[in-house]
Amino acid sequence: MSKRFALIGAAGYIAPRHMKAISETGNELVAALDPFDSVGIIDSFFPQADFFTEPERFDRHLDKLRRSSDNKVDYVSVCSPNYLHDAHIRLGLRNDAHVICEKPLVLNPWNLDGLAEIENETGKKVFNILQLRLHSSIIALKKKIEADRSGKIYDIDLTYITSRGKWYFYSWKGNPAKSGGVATNIGIHFFDMLQWIFGDVQQNIVHLNESDKAAGFLQLKNARVRWLLSLDRKDLPSVAVEKGMPTYRSITVNGEEIEFSCGFTQLHTESYKHILAGKGFGIEEARNSIQIVHAIRTQKPVGLTGDYHPFLKKI
Structure with missing residues (x-):
């Protein structure tokens, strides 16, 4: 069954590889976030995806989708700068989604323990790209x-x-x-x-x-x-x-x-x-x-x- 994805960091260098992977595995990107709006690459894969430049509105959108059981996001892909990974992983978990994150998962080892706590609280998992x-x-x-x-x-x-x-x-x-x-x-x-x-x-x-x-x-x-x-x-x-x-x-x-x-x-x-x-x-x-x-x-x-x-x- 097709899964619904959201992506954070759509204007970054690595984001097209994630969009391509979502497409080639038969899934759908429904929402993307980046403070920069040079994201025309989305048209090559998911032109119908909603796009946000403000994390607050993106978070609100995912929350609305979560409350509609038929439309909730299953996975959030994190392609943002390294120091934001921790916060963006938490955003995905809070919205009842599994998270796929580029490496490094976080910058400091102790941040992993906090993420493990939220995994246990939400029942969702965090995955790292270790290709x-x-x-x-x-x-x-x-x-x-x-x-x-x-x-x-x-x-x-x-x-x-x-x-x-x-x-x-x-x-x-x-x-x-x-x-x-x-x-x-x-x-x-x-x-x-x-x-x-x-x-x-x-x-x-x-x-x-x-x-x-x-x-x-x-x-x-x-x-x-x-x-x-x-x-x-x-x-x-x-x-x-x-x-x-x-x-x-x-x-x-x-x-x-x-x-x-x-x-x-x-x-x-x-x-x-x-x-x-x-x-x-x-x-x-x-x-x-x-x-x-x-x-x-x-x-x-x-x-x-x-x-x-x-x-x-x-x-």
Whole structure:
């Protein structure tokens, strides 16, 4: 049976992927919210959806729909800036809807406990988009690691450099209080994937943490991880520069490259299918990665000491 959706953050970068997922799973978007009205993308999917620029009127609309049992919203999709996720998830739960939220679910680990309380009160669930867990190459890697009974500790290098222009630092994304900083904004899905495969964090060291880049070391149960995240085009390796690539993504496990650059286009739709089938990733699945990035954000970098990412020698 078709489900009725509302969406918060319709003008954002990630919103079209959610609209496409709602459409491709045979469901309907009935209402959308964004303070900015450049949302013509809605016409590509749900031109009949009601649109609001004020959260108070949007909340009122959902409440009216809730009181009409035939028209109530079943799910609220949250695509708003990171620091608003907590409030917008609560808005959805209060309106008797399940919530599907982009990562990070929240910025601080303790906010998860408050959301769990409201889940219990309302009987509705909160789901996080953790799409790398549904990527075929990542699933294959997890199965390979689980099948290895040798007890070895794997050596991993994670490198993600994605060039961003000046606009980034004028937007909410450039404000750590709103985005959580580089590690949260562009890295949390990698940290979730790594702890999902290689186990809980035993040590979390930060070597560098600046407005446009961060690097550190994670000791997981079954892996040693040197990681680097950057928005600075000057940090791109020569192999990317020579090919004119603005983004460089690499994960090596014991020196072997894990190829997962393809297969991303349908992962939001797969995430929605997963959730609608009752298999979504909830609050507890999101907790470890949120704890990791919160620890990165709140600790003092130690500089180039210990086991640090090799790219740091050139930065």
